[in-house]
Amino acid sequence: MLPRRYLTTLALFALGAIAVPAHAATIQIVMENLVVSPAEASAKVGDTVEWVNKDILAHTATAKNGDFDVTIAPKQTIKSVLTKAGTVDYYCRFHPNMKAVLKIAP
Amino acid sequence: MFVRLSIAVAALSLLSGAALAQGAKLTDPQIAHIAYTAGVIDINAAKQAEKKASNKEVKAFAKDMVRDHEAVNKQALDLVKKLKVTPEDNDTSKALSKQAADKLAELGKLKGAAYDKAYVDNEVAYHKTVNTALETQLIPSASNPELKGLLQTGLKIFQGHQQHAEHVAASLK
Numbered sequence: 126m127l128p129r130r131y132l133t134t135l136a137l138f139a140l141g142a143i144a145v146p147a148h149a150a151t152i153q154i155v156m157e158n159l160v161v162s163p164a165e166a167s168a169k170v171g172d173t174v175e176w177v178n179k180d181i182l183a184h185t186a187t188a189k190n191g192d193f194d195v196t197i198a199p200k201q202t203i204k205s206v207l208t209k210a211g212t213v214d215y216y217c218r219f220h221p222n223m224k225a226v227l228k229i230a231p
Numbered sequence: 232m233f234v235r236l237s238i239a240v241a242a243l244s245l246l247s248g249a250a251l252a253q254g255a256k257l258t259d260p261q262i263a264h265i266a267y268t269a270g271v272i273d274i275n276a277a278k279q280a281e282k283k284a285s286n287k288e289v290k291a292f293a294k295d296m297v298r299d300h301e302a303v304n305k306q307a308l309d310l311v312k313k314l315k316v317t318p319e320d321n322d323t324s325k326a327l328s329k330q331a332a333d334k335l336a337e338l339g340k341l342k343g344a345a346y347d348k349a350y351v352d353n354e355v356a357y358h359k360t361v362n363t364a365l366e367t368q369l370i371p372s373a374s375n376p377e378l379k380g381l382l383q384t385g386l387k388i389f390q391g392h393q394q395h396a397e398h399v400a401a402s403l404k
């Protein structure tokens with residue numbers, strides 16, 4: 126339990142720690158009725174992702190490769206800044222059927 | 232497994248049975264009670280699983296069930312309070328509770344991998360039964376639009392649970 130929480134904190138820190146460069150875009154990824162949309166999103170390093178959870182349940186956006194693990198409480202929006210390029214498959218740890226891809230260009 | 236499932240179907244078909252026999256559809260207070268009861272049943276099963284399960288994925292699934300069903304039931308309670316509806320106990324709720332208590336006792340006797348498999352198989356069957364009841368009975372019968380909406384949200388969530396349970400069941404084989 127503790128190690129996981131520790132990792133989550135680290136991942137969140139990594140996502141948020143770097144200042145937003147000028148011209149960075151903000152993209153919205155919405156979780157509603159246990160569906161992530163868009164299922165495939167594109168962004169650039171330095172962009173901000175707004176994770177919008179419209180459900181009454183908590184969700185997570187958990188990268189399969191460990192790059193990020195964000196928990197979004199019910200009816201909340203969480204912002205995180207992308208710091209690392211790559212095509213990242215992510216899912217919700219609580220609802221493993223929720224899957225999507227985030228393509229992050231350098 | 233087949234016997235158990237048919238009992239579950241029988242319990243929920245009381246929905247149509249009792250209602251049709253009286254020539255009346257389920258009322259909102261009854262529907263609210265049934266939906267809430269169905270959630271409590273799954274929470275109780277999951278709490279048992281959190282203690283008894285040995286497989287990591289099964290334990291995690293049980294935790295997810297407690298988290299989600301508690302969230303849905305909290306919404307349900309908030310809604311009935313807002314609508315000033317008092318959930319009304321009924322034959323379907325009673326049959327569901329009785330059957331769930333029997334199942335809990337039966338699962339309580341199992342251990343290790345046998346328990347894990349029985350719990351997850353039951354979760355698949357249970358969510359299937361509840362989803363069918365929601366789709367064919369509870370949602371069509373609900374008159375208040377907010378109650379109907381919450382049931383529809385619940386259906387989406389429980390369909391996700393069913394798929395999740397099926398996935399876990401497949402991984403146990």
Ligand SMILES: [Cu+2]
Nearest residue numbers: 184217219220
């Ligand atoms: Cu989720």
